[in-house]
Amino acid sequence: MSFFKKSPWVIHYDGSSCNGCDIEVLACLTPLYDIERFGIINTGNPKHADVFLITGTINEQNLEVVRNIYNQMPDPKVVAAIGICATSGGIFRECYNVKGGVDTAIPVDIYIPGCAVRPEAIIDGVVAALGVLEKKAAALKTMKASA
Amino acid sequence: MKTALCVVAWVVIAPFLGGLLAGVDRIITARMQSRVGPPLLQPFYDVLKLFGKQGVAVNVFQNYYMVCFLVFVIVTGALFFSGGDILLTIFALAVAGVFFALGAFSPNSPYSNIGAERELLQMMSYEPILIIAAIGMFMVTKSWHVHDIAGFQKPLFVFLPGVFLAFLFVLTIKLRKSPFDLSTSHHGHQELVKGATTEFAGPSLAVIEIAHWYENVLLMGFVYLFFAFNWVVAIPAVLVAYFIEIFIDNTYARLTWHFTLKSSWIVAGVCGVVNIFLIAFLVK
Ligand code: SF4
Numbered sequence: 139m140s141f142f143k144k145s146p147w148v149i150h151y152d153g154s155s156c157n158g159c160d161i162e163v164l165a166c167l168t169p170l171y172d173i174e175r176f177g178i179i180n181t182g183n184p185k186h187a188d189v190f191l192i193t194g195t196i197n198e199q200n201l202e203v204v205r206n207i208y209n210q211m212p213d214p215k216v217v218a219a220i221g222i223c224a225t226s227g228g229i230f231r232e233c234y235n236v237k238g239g240v241d242t243a244i245p246v247d248i249y250i251p252g253c254a255v256r257p258e259a260i261i262d263g264v265v266a267a268l269g270v271l272e273k274k275a276a277a278l279k280t281m282k283a284s285a
Numbered sequence: 286m287k288t289a290l291c292v293v294a295w296v297v298i299a300p301f302l303g304g305l306l307a308g309v310d311r312i313i314t315a316r317m318q319s320r321v322g323p324p325l326l327q328p329f330y331d332v333l334k335l336f337g338k339q340g341v342a343v344n345v346f347q348n349y350y351m352v353c354f355l356v357f358v359i360v361t362g363a364l365f366f367s368g369g370d371i372l373l374t375i376f377a378l379a380v381a382g383v384f385f386a387l388g389a390f391s392p393n394s395p396y397s398n399i400g401a402e403r404e405l406l407q408m409m410s411y412e413p414i415l416i417i418a419a420i421g422m423f424m425v426t427k428s429w430h431v432h433d434i435a436g437f438q439k440p441l442f443v444f445l446p447g448v449f450l451a452f453l454f455v456l457t458i459k460l461r462k463s464p465f466d467l468s469t470s471h472h473g474h475q476e477l478v479k480g481a482t483t484e485f486a487g488p489s490l491a492v493i494e495i496a497h498w499y500e501n502v503l504l505m506g507f508v509y510l511f512f513a514f515n516w517v518v519a520i521p522a523v524l525v526a527y528f529i530e531i532f533i534d535n536t537y538a539r540l541t542w543h544f545t546l547k548s549s550w551i552v553a554g555v556c557g558v559v560n561i562f563l564i565a566f567l568v569k
Contacts, residue, residue, distance in 0.1 A: 141334035145327065172320040174311075177327050183479045185341060185486040188334075212339035212486040275337060 142188060142214070142271045145177040146264065149187035151207055153240070154230055155194025158254035159221035163191055171257045178264065184210035189267055190217045191260075195227050196243045197235045208244040214274035216267045218248040220260060225249040288367040295366040296359060303498025304328045306505075310531055317535045332494050338487030343392035348489040350388030355496040357381035362503045368432025371419045378415075378503070381496075382408050389468075389481035400480030404468035406542045410549035411455035414448075417557035421448040422510065424564045435513040442511045442522075447560030449511050453526060454552045458545065459504055461497070462530055464537035465545050 152160040166173045167180060181187050184207045196204060208217065219240040222228035227238040240246050247270045250263035307328040315322025324330075342348055361377040364370070382404065389401035423429055425444045426437045434441070442449055458465040469480040477483075482493055508526045512519035540548075 140337060141330045142337065144330040145334045147331075169319045172315070172322075174315060174323050175321050177323050177330055181479070183483055185484060186479065186482075186490065188338075210341070212341045214338070278339075 140272055140275050142275050143268045145179075146188045146268055146271065147179045147181045147186055148189040148191050148264070149181055149184055149207065149211070150191045150193070151204060153192065153194030153200050153204065153224070154197045154233070154236060155221065155223045156229075157194075159193035159223065159252075162254050162257055163193060163220060163260060166257045166260055171261065173261060173264075176261075176265075184208075185212065187211055188215055188271060189264060190215060190244075191220055191264070192217065192224050192240045193220045195223045195230045195233075196237045196240055197233075198237065199235070201237065201243050204240070204243045214271055214278050216247040216271045216274065217244055218250060218263050218267045219246045220250045220263065221255050222251055222253045225251055228253060291367045292363045295362050299362060299502040300495055300498050303495075303500075303502045304332070306501055306527065307498060310527075313528070313531050314535055317532070328494070328498075332491045335491035335494070336488050340487040340489060342486070342489065343394070343484055347388055347391040347484065348492075350384050350391060351485065351489050351492050351496070354381050354384040354388060355492050355499070357384055358496045358499045358503070362499055362506075365431055365503060365506055368430055368435070370429050371422065371431050371434065372416075372429055374431065375412075375415045375419055378500075379408065379412060381500075385481065385493075385496075388485075392484035394484045396478045396483040397481055399477060400468045400483065403542055404481055406546055407458050407465065407468055410546050411458045413550065414451045414455045414553045414557055417553060417561060418445075418448050418452050418507070421445045421557070421561055421564060424561065431510070434510055438514055440512060440514045440518075444564060445511065445560055447556035447563075451552050451556040451560075452507070452511075453529070454556075455549055456504060456508070456526070457530055457533055458549065460501060460530055462534040464533070464540040466539055467542055467545060 150163050165171060184190075188211075190208060190211060192204065208215075217240065219225045223230055224240045227236055230236045231238065237243070248263050248267045250259055252259050305325070308323075308325040311327060312322040312325065340348065357377060358381045361374055361381055364377055365374045386401045386404040386408075389397045389404060419429070422434050422441060422445070425441060426434050428434060461469055467480070469482050482490060485493060505523050505527065508523045509519050512522045
C-alpha cells in the first residue's frame with residue numbers, strides 16, 4: 139500500500155500570467171474548498187513536495203527557476219500545469235519574452251485547462267495527478283528492487 | 286523490571302500518542318479556521334509517505350545528525366518515564382536540541398542556517414525555565430527523581446503556580462508553535478521556507494517528524510508532573526494545556542527572536558524565580 143495518495147504535498151509556482159489561476163490555486167486552501175481535507179499541504183519547499191503546481195507561462199527569465207525547483211524535488215514527483223497559460227501559453231503566447239507552456243521547460247504530467255481554472259477543476263486535476271504519482275512510485279519501487 | 290517495562294512502553298507507545306496528538310492538533314486548528322481539516326491519522330500517512338520518497342541530501346552528515354536527534358529524544362524520554370533524574374533528563378533534551386541544530390547547520394543553506402541559529406536562541410530562551418522547574422520540584426518534593434516527584438501526594442501545581450505559568454510559556458517555544466515557531470516556520474510558504482528542516486527530504490524528514498512526536502509526548506509528561514498527585518486531574522490538565530497551545534498557535538503571528546529571548550527570560554525571572562524564593566522561605 140502506498141501513501142502518496144493520502145498525503146500529497148504541493149509546491150506552487152506562478153510564471154508569467156495575469157495571476158488569475160494563481161489566486162484560484164490559493165482559493166483551494168480557503169475554508170470553502172479546504173484541500174487539507176485530502177491531506178494536501180502547500181509546502182513552499184521543493185524538497186518536501188510531491189506535486190508541482192505551476193500556473194502561468196514560461197519566459198526566458200523563469201525558465202531556470204522552474205527547472206531548478208523541478209530538479210530539487212525528490213522522486214517520485216508529478217507536475218500539473220494549471221490554466222491555459224501553463225498548458226500552451228494562452229493569451230501571452232505571442233509575447234516577445236514568452237517561450238510557451240510549462241512543457242517547454244520540464245515534463246508535464248497533467249494539464250488542467252481553463253481561464254481562469256475553477257478550484258474544483260484544480261482539485262480534480264490534482265487527484266488525477268495522484269494517479270500518476272502512484273504509478274511513478276510503483277515504478278520507482280520495481281526499479282529499486284531490480285537494481 | 287518495572288523500569289524496563291516503562292522504557293519499552295515509552296519507546297513503543299509514545300510515537301502513536303504523539304502522532305494522534307498531532308492529528309488532533311491539525312483537526313482542531315482547521316476547525317478554528319472554520320475548515321474541516323485532515324483525517325485524524327493524517328500525520329501517520331505523511332510520515333509513511335515520506336519513507337517512500339527519495340532521500341535527497343546535500344552531504345552525508347545531515348541525516349546522521351537527525352538520527353542522533355531522534356535517538357537522544359528517545360533516551361531523554363526513557364530517562365524521564367523510567368523515573369530517573371529530572372536534571373539529567375533536561376540535559377539530555379538539550380543534547381538532542383543541539384543535534385537538531387547541528388543537522389540544520391550542516392547543509393549550508395541560508396534558510397536552514399537561520400533556522401539552526403534560531404533553534405540555538407530558542408534553547409537559550411527555554412533552558413532557564415526548565416532548570417527552574419526542576420529546582421522548584423526538588424524544593425517541594427525533596428527529590429530530583431521523576432519517580433518521587435510523580436509520587437508526591439500533594440498537588441505540585443499549588444506550590445509552583447509561577448513556575449507552571451513560566452513552563453506553559455516556554456512550552457509554546459518547545460512545541461515549535463506560533464508565535465515562537467522561529468526555527469521551523471509552521472507554514473512553509475513564508476520568508477524562512479521551512480527553516481531548520483528546509484534541506485531535509487523524504488526519510489530524514491520523517492525521522493524529524495517522529496522525533497517531534499516523541500518530544501511532544503515528553504513535554505506533556507512534564508505538564509503531567511505538576512498535577513501528578515491525581516491522574517483524574519492530571520490527564521484533563523494536560524489536554525487543556527495542549528488546547529491552550531493550539532489556541533495560541535492560531536491567534537498569534539510569529540514574533541522576533543529578540544522578543545522571544547527577552548520575554549522568556551523576563552517570565553522566567555518574574556514568575557519562576559519569585560516562586561522559587563517564596564518556596565524557599567515558606568516551605569520548610
Ligand atoms: S489561464 Fe487565464 S486566468 Fe489563468 S493565468 Fe492565464 S490568463 Fe490568467
